[in-house]
Amino acid sequence: MSTEGKGMELTIFTDGASRNNPGEAGAGIFVLQDGKPVEKISRYLGTTTNNIAEYQAAIIGLEHAVKQGAASVKLNADSELMVKQLNGQYKVKNEGLRPLYLKVKELIAKIGRVEVKYIPREQNKEADALANKAIDEKIVASSM
Numbered sequence: 821m822s823t824e825g826k827g828m829e830l831t832i833f834t835d836g837a838s839r840n841n842p843g844e845a846g847a848g849i850f851v852l853q854d855g856k857p858v859e860k861i862s863r864y865l866g867t868t869t870n871n872i873a874e875y876q877a878a879i880i881g882l883e884h885a886v887k888q889g890a891a892s893v894k895l896n897a898d899s900e901l902m903v904k905q906l907n908g909q910y911k912v913k914n915e916g917l918r919p920l921y922l923k924v925k926e927l928i929a930k931i932g933r934v935e936v937k938y939i940p941r942e943q944n945k946e947a948d949a950l951a952n953k954a955i956d957e958k959i960v961a962s963s964m
Contacts, residue, residue: 836873
């Protein structure tokens with residue numbers, strides 16, 4: 821199976837962090853292609869909640885995948901709430917999350933094949949570090 825150009829498969833680790841919830845927030849996105857790191861993104865989100873930060877990180881990661889022309893994405897996140905909502909196990913009850921949920925679903929539809937998977941926090945250290953770096957350094961837009 822070729823991963824050149826349009827058939828590319830990406831593995832994306834995302835994390836949203838918020839200090840004080842709501843508080844200063846950041847998104848961290850760590851992207852792998854064929855098991856190799858290809859992109860690290862830190863983005864400062866201003867003041868928001870942890871759940872909104874988690875969704876923002878997923879959106880940034882999926883937007884990157886769309887721009888790269890990915891045909892398949894494995895999206896890994898340590899937000900059980902977001903993963904279960906995206907996989908249809910939980911309803912989106914918070915109206916503040918609904919537009920973000922719909923945006924993620926729209927991006928998933930553009931890509932086609934997206935697997936959204938919950939991973940324990942210990943397996944998400946890269947994305948977590950990038951999210952915290954965004955808060956510490958107030959990084960508006962940055963990548964590897």
